[in-house]
Amino acid sequence: MLTYNFPGMAKENVKSYVELILRDIRKELSLKEECLLHYSLQLSIWEILVNIIDHNPEAAAICHTHIAIRWTDSDIILEITNKGSGFDWRKYLTTGPPSLAQERGRGLYIIQSISKHFTFDENGESANITFPRK
Amino acid sequence: MRTKDKGDSVMINYNVDHEQITFTFKEDINFETVRQIETKVRELEIPGQPKRIVIDFKQVRFIDSTGVGFLISWIHPLISDYQIRIINSSFPVKNILQICKLDTLVDIT
Numbered sequence: 001m002l003t004y005n006f007p008g009m010a011k012e013n014v015k016s017y018v019e020l021i022l023r024d025i026r027k028e029l030s031l032k033e034e035c036l037l038h039y040s041l042q043l044s045i046w047e048i049l050v051n052i053i054d055h056n057p058e059a060a061a062i063c064h065t066h067i068a069i070r071w072t073d074s075d076i077i078l079e080i081t082n083k084g085s086g087f088d089w090r091k092y093l094t095t096g097p098p099s100l101a102q103e104r105g106r107g108l109y110i111i112q113s114i115s116k117h118f119t120f121d122e123n124g125e126s127a128n129i130t131f132p133r134k
Numbered sequence: 135m136r137t138k139d140k141g142d143s144v145m146i147n148y149n150v151d152h153e154q155i156t157f158t159f160k161e162d163i164n165f166e167t168v169r170q171i172e173t174k175v176r177e178l179e180i181p182g183q184p185k186r187i188v189i190d191f192k193q194v195r196f197i198d199s200t201g202v203g204f205l206i207s208w209i210h211p212l213i214s215d216y217q218i219r220i221i222n223s224s225f226p227v228k229n230i231l232q233i234c235k236l237d238t239l240v241d242i243t
Contacts, residue, residue, distance in 0.1 A: 011165065034226075036229065038226075042196065043230070050198070097233070097234060100206055100235060100238070101210070103204070104199075104200075106203060107198070107199035109199075109233075110202075110230060
């Protein structure tokens with residue numbers, strides 16, 4: 001299991017946080033950088049962190065963001081929590097892709113499409129994403 | 135073949151020849167880079183001829199949802215006048231573009 005506790009989340013930190021996590025995942029799981037699973041993990045962590053900041057930048061900056069990565073032989077499970085950044089996630093997890101006329105609002109749809117299972121807790125403060133390892 | 139370089143920037147190369155207009159993206163396309171990329175591409179006046187646009191993604195290793203949103207908003211108005219192709223996309227990037235239905239607007243290889 002890998003765990004992280006980032007004290008403040010702002011857009012200028014996202015890239016370095018994601019790179020740090022991915023470096024550890026590659027090492028722990030012998031994952032190649034160019035494989036689809038690596039990209040899916042990278043993009044999902046990236047999108048959730050950006051989502052936390054977009055929905056409540058002030059809370060994201062103040063509240064700690066906890067990230068836990070667990071794995072089994074078959075799955076990798078990400079849990080990303082920021083207690084100040086809840087939102088009405090049901091509104092954003094639609095059943096189909098956003099229209100091509102829509103410039104924003106694809107982040108959660110993409111995660112839903114590339115993962116095996118994706119949900120939030122009741123308040124939208126904790127995301128739980130599962131990826132099949134093979 | 136006559137080739138005219140219309141513009142080079144850190145992030146994009148832009149080239150027009152007899153056959154096609156080529157945009158070569160030299161960076162990842164994400165919320166950090168998209169504003170500068172968008173400013174650059176909107177500055178460029180795309181000629182009426184030739185009718186073929188090639189967007190080269192060889193150096194794009196990562197695109198996020200903001201990047202996809204920009205691509206769609208840029209490409210969508212062009213598809214009525216140009217045949218557009220995205221080339222050299224990596225398998226993971228191509229997968230994201232397909233998930234977001236960009237392959238209904240342009241060919242992606």
